[in-house]
Amino acid sequence: xxxxxxxxxxxxxxxxxxxxxxxxxxxxxxxxxxxxxxxxxxxxxxxxxxxxxxxxxxxxxxxxxxxxxxxxxxxxxxxxxxxxxxxxxxxxxxxxxxxxxxxxxxxxxxxxxxxxxxxxxxxxxxxxxxxxxxxxxxxxxxxxxxxxxxxxxxxxxxxxxxxxxxxxxxxxxxxxxxxxxxxxxxxxxxxxxxxxxxxxxxxxxxxxxxxxxxxxxxxxxxxxxxxxxxxxxxxxxxxxxxxxxxxxxxxxxxxxxxxxxxxxxxxxxxxxxxxxxxxxxxxxxxxxxxxxxxxxxxxxxxxxxxxxxxxxxxxxxxxxxxxxxxxxxxxxxxxxxxxxxxxxxxxxxxxxxxxxxxxxxxxxxxxxxxxxxxxxxxxxxxxxxxxxxxxxxxxxxxxxxxxxxxxxxxxxxxxxxxxxxxxxxxxxxxxxxxxxxxxxxxxxxxxxxxxxxxxxxxxxxxxxxxxxxxxxxxxxxxxxxxxxxxxxxxxxxxxxxxxxxxxxxxxxxxxxxxxxxxxxxxxxxxxxxxxxxxxxxxxxxxxxxxxxxxxxxxxxxxxxxxxxxxxxxxxxxxxxxxxxxxxxxxxxxxxxxxxxxxxxxxxxxxxxxxxxxxxxxxx
Ligand code: ARG
Numbered sequence: 001x002x003x004x005x006x007x008x009x010x011x012x013x014x015x016x017x018x019x020x021x022x023x024x025x026x027x028x029x030x031x032x033x034x035x036x037x038x039x040x041x042x043x044x045x046x047x048x049x050x051x052x053x054x055x056x057x058x059x060x061x062x063x064x065x066x067x068x069x070x071x072x073x074x075x076x077x078x079x080x081x082x083x084x085x086x087x088x089x090x091x092x093x094x095x096x097x098x099x100x101x102x103x104x105x106x107x108x109x110x111x112x113x114x115x116x117x118x119x120x121x122x123x124x125x126x127x128x129x130x131x132x133x134x135x136x137x138x139x140x141x142x143x144x145x146x147x148x149x150x151x152x153x154x155x156x157x158x159x160x161x162x163x164x165x166x167x168x169x170x171x172x173x174x175x176x177x178x179x180x181x182x183x184x185x186x187x188x189x190x191x192x193x194x195x196x197x198x199x200x201x202x203x204x205x206x207x208x209x210x211x212x213x214x215x216x217x218x219x220x221x222x223x224x225x226x227x228x229x230x231x232x233x234x235x236x237x238x239x240x241x242x243x244x245x246x247x248x249x250x251x252x253x254x255x256x257x258x259x260x261x262x263x264x265x266x267x268x269x270x271x272x273x274x275x276x277x278x279x280x281x282x283x284x285x286x287x288x289x290x291x292x293x294x295x296x297x298x299x300x301x302x303x304x305x306x307x308x309x310x311x312x313x314x315x316x317x318x319x320x321x322x323x324x325x326x327x328x329x330x331x332x333x334x335x336x337x338x339x340x341x342x343x344x345x346x347x348x349x350x351x352x353x354x355x356x357x358x359x360x361x362x363x364x365x366x367x368x369x370x371x372x373x374x375x376x377x378x379x380x381x382x383x384x385x386x387x388x389x390x391x392x393x394x395x396x397x398x399x400x401x402x403x404x405x406x407x408x409x410x411x412x413x414x415x416x417x418x419x420x421x422x423x424x425x426x427x428x429x430x431x432x433x434x435x436x437x438x439x440x441x442x443x444x445x446x447x448x449x450x451x452x453x454x455x456x457x458x459x460x461x462x463x464x465x466x467x468x469x470x471x472x473x474x475x476x477x478x479x480x481x482x483x484x485x486x487x488x489x490x491x492x493x494x495x496x497x498x499x500x501x502x503x504x505x506x507x508x509x510x511x512x513x514x515x516x517x518x519x520x521x522x523x524x525x526x527x528x529x530x531x532x533x534x535x536x537x538x539x540x541x542x543x544x545x546x547x548x549x550x551x552x553x554x555x556x557x558x559x560x561x562x563x564x565x566x567x568x569x570x571x572x573x574x575x576x577x578x579x580x581x582x583x584x585x586x587x588x589x590x591x592x593x594x595x596x597x598x599x600x601x602x603x604x605x606x607x608x609x610x611x612x613x614x615x616x617x618x619x
Contacts, residue, residue, distance in 0.1 A: 010034070013121055015098055022055050029137040030547035031122050032060070035069060035114055038099050046093045047086070049076050058112075060548040064538055067104065067111030068545075074108055083108040119540045120526035124599050127543065128522055131602040135546050135610070139554065140181030146373060147173040147183060148303075149381035150292070153190030154284045155199050155220040158428045160416035160484070161383035166429070167473045168413055169381035170297045170612045171559045178610060179554060184373060185297070187288075188365065189304030191281050195224070197263035200276055201255055202227025216283035217428055231255050267355070281306070291430045295466065296612050305361045312364035313356055317349070319400050337395055347392045362393050370404050377407050384412040384479065411557055414481035416473075433466055440465030440490045440498070444619075453618075460619050465490060467497030467613050474559035474611060495567045497613075503570040504608065504615040506577075507601040514582045514594050521595040529592035535576040536596055542569045546603050550610075559611060566607045573600055 006021045009028070020041060025033040036058045044051035057075045061067055073083040073090075087105035094103050099118060104111040127134045149169020152162045169185075177183045202223040203212075211219040231253045238251030265273040285302050292298065317333070320326040326335050331352040337344035349360045356364075369378065380390055390410040397405035419432070441461035444451050454460055468489035475495065476482060492498045530536040545565070553561040580593045608615045 006034070006037075013118065015118075017098070022051075024055065026137045026139075026547075029133075030551070031126055032069070032544055032548055034122070035099055035112070038097075039069065039071075039112055042094065042097070043071075043090060046090050046095075047076075047078070049078060060545055060552070064541060066109075068100075068114045068541055069112045071110040071112070072108060073110060114541065114544070116531045116537050117527050119537065119544065120530045120596075123540050123544045124526045124530075124595050125522060127599040127602050128595060132606070134602060135606045136175075136178035136180075136550050137547055138180035139551070140176060140179045143180075143376040144182040144184070144373060145176050145377040145379065146186055146369060146375050147176065147379045147381065148186045148188050149173070149379075150297075151188040151190065151382070152288070153195075154217075154281060155195055155224045156190070157221065158217075160419045161385070163419070163429065163432065163469075164383065164413045164416060164473055165381045166292070166295065166297065167470050167612065168411065168478060168559060169379075170295060171474065171610065172379060172381065172411065172557065174610050174612060175550070175553060179550070181376075184301060184375075185299045186301045186303055187299045189281070189285075189302065189306075191284075191304040192306040192361070194260065194263050196266060196277050196280070197259035197261070198227055198231070198256075199224055199280060200262045200266075200273070201258045202230075203276070203280075205230070212279075212283060215287060216280065217287045217430075220280060220284065221428075227255065227259075231259075277306075291428075291433070294430075294433060294462075295470075296614060303365070305358070305365075308356075308361045308364040308368065312367050313360055316360070316363045316367060316400070320349070320396075323400065325396075325399055335396060337392060340395055340399065341391075344388070344392055344395055347396070359389065359392060359396075362389075363396060366393070366397055366408065367402075370402070375404070375407060377409065379409050379411050381411045381413075384414055386410075387412060411478070413478040416481060417483045419484040432469065433462070436465035436469050436486065436490065437462045438465075439486050440468065443490045443492075443498075455618070460616055463614050463616055464498050464501050464619060467501050469497070470611065470613060471495075471497035471500060471563065474563050477560055478558055495563075500566060500570065500604075500608065500613075501616050501619055503573060504601065504604050505617055505619045507573070507597055507604065508617040510582055510597050511594065511601070514590060516582075516587075516591055516594050520587075520591040521598055524591035524595050525588060526592050526595060529589050530596060533580065535572070535579045536593070539569075539572050539576060539596060539600060542572055543599055543603050546607070562607055562611060566604060569600065569603065573597075 006019060006027050010017065010019065017038075019034065019037050021027065022033075022037050022040065025037050027033040027037070036055055039058055040051040040055040043049070043054050047054075053076055054071070057071050058069045059071075061070050073087045078086060084105070084107055087108055087110050091103040091105040091110060096102070099115055101113045101115060104113070147169055149172070150162055150166040152158045173183050173185050199220060203220075206223050206226045208219070234253035234255060235251040238253075239247045240249040240251075241247055262273055266277055281304070289299075317326070320335065326333050326349060329346075332348055333350035335347045335349060337347055347359055348357060349363070351357060366378070369375065382390060387410070390412075394405055394408050394410070397408065437458075438461075441457065444454070444457060444461055444464075451457065472482065472485070472489040488494075489496060490498060492502060530540065542565075549562060549565045553559075580596070582590045582593050582597070585593065605615050
């Protein structure tokens with residue numbers, strides 16, 4: 001198991017010192033916390049500052065030159081003394097020890113560098129003993145989160161917004177789960193509204209049972225396009241125009257009227273209308289499930305706008321009325337949110353004809369989710385175009401008096417530009433994945449020697465291509481958009497998906513070629529063979545940061561926090577291969593180095609899997 005008492009852990013490392021475990025520390029999962037606990041305790045004695053203040057101020061750094069942990073002295077708010085003086089004074093007074101080198105004072109900062117002879121024996125066995133669990137700390141134990149993501153609209157294209165929501169949401173769900181949360185993955189389909197009337201009429205005219213069974217998503221979209229063309233043509237033919245052909249008065253469409261009538265029947269609970277709608281929905285979900293599976297995503301709940309009950313929306317309407325929040329406005333019902341926040345404007349919650357809206361359904365859905373799941377947190381992964389919508393939603397829930405409104409969060413993201421590709425046929429998720437797979441396959445063929453060695457090129461192309469799409473999406477901050485660039489995402493140059501996969505497969509090949517027994521890796525003398533090499537030490541320092549990187553990702557909620565780290569780590573790896581060879585070395589050296597590479601492979605794999613990727617072993 002991973003749970004070990006701190007003192008047993010320390011004595012197994014040959015350290016006898018007594019270190020108090022801080023309440024927030026997690027040394028079993030995060031070995032860096034040992035250093036944190038130690039520094040906090042010692043520095044408290046040196047400085048007279050409470051260790052409880054020092055502990056959280058010890059932060060990890062992005063550059064090794066700045067130390068493994070860094071403390072900004074002003075954060076401790078010591079009165080009457082200049083921070084830079086304090087830094088110097090404390091550095092001088094810090095007693096020599098087995099954990100860290102003498103601290104370095106630079107300006108108002110105190111930099112701490114871990115002892116090179118402690119790091120290898122602390123980190124490498126920790127990773128190799130429990131490779132699967134290295135990284136996440138169990139900070140979410142006992143807590144439940146709903147992650148709502150992807151949420152496409154049936155019969156409409158799966159656009160870039162859905163793609164990003166799928167990738168980012170899938171990642172967040174993995175992240176929370178890894179940190180001990182109970183995660184409910186929810187897909188809130190756009191599966192209600194007048195378009196289903198249009199679709200039903202269109203299906204009777206243009207539809208095919210066989211095609212519906214085969215691929216509901218594409219077929220329903222085709223039907224939807226065709227019937228909308230019918231509607232446009234009818235309107236055009238009946239419009240009043242002047243001699244030049246300018247429309248003076250819009251035309252009418254009997255198809256449109258039929259569609260509206262169908263939706264009225266559907267809303268009224270008509271059995272036949274409902275049965276047809278249910279088939280559209282169910283068959284679309286069958287197809288979606290297949291595609292999501294290619295991305296390693298599996299939902300716990302396929303919810304949707306259609307699933308929100310009338311009762312909860314009526315209940316919401318009643319609360320809003322009783323609290324004096326809603327008002328009638330020319331037959332419609334609105335909520336004026338401007339007194340609470342000018343930017344939020346007025347929100348309509350009921351149309352003149354009494355029907356509900358997107359916002360109304362979201363209010364009802366949130367209430368139902370609370371009743372059913374009593375979540376500690378609920379995350380909506382939705383494009384930033386809907387910032388206003390979600391702000392309105394959260395504000396309304398809060399005004400309704402739900403204390404759980406504060407548990408809701410909108411994780412937003414920017415736009416993707418130019419996602420329609422060469423053929424211009426990309427409309428759905430599986431099209432995107434197919435296109436990028438084909439492109440990746442082409443790229444792989446440009447290196448015939450290597451290509452010959454790949455056993456299952458189609459499969460590798462699929463996995464690596466998909467990695468390209470996902471890494472491109474997760475490389476920047478979420479709020480930044482990016483151009484959908486097929487050439488870039490399938491390239492091996494620079495920080496791309498294929499590069500990351502290559503780094504992983506290269507580590508696999510080192511292990512294969514070395515042919516060293518697994519037991520030898522743990523028993524090797526890591527300190528003797530690694531502590532003297534800057535390359536090895538820096539790599540270990542990077543591996544030691546992984547748990548902190550994940551903790552930090554829980555704060556940023558940004559996949560790039562992990563992506564950036566993984567690239568930094570793989571760069572350190574590439575520069576180590578020539579210096580730290582395995583094949584042809586004496587067994588003790590080879591085993592210690594392989595132990596390092598294997599540890600790196602575990603971290604890379606764990607990180608990639610958190611991102612939702614499937615690391616390949618050969619490519
Ligand atoms: N189906 C919506 C769309 O495609 C996204 C749904 C987002 N989630 C929500 N609870 N409103 O725009």
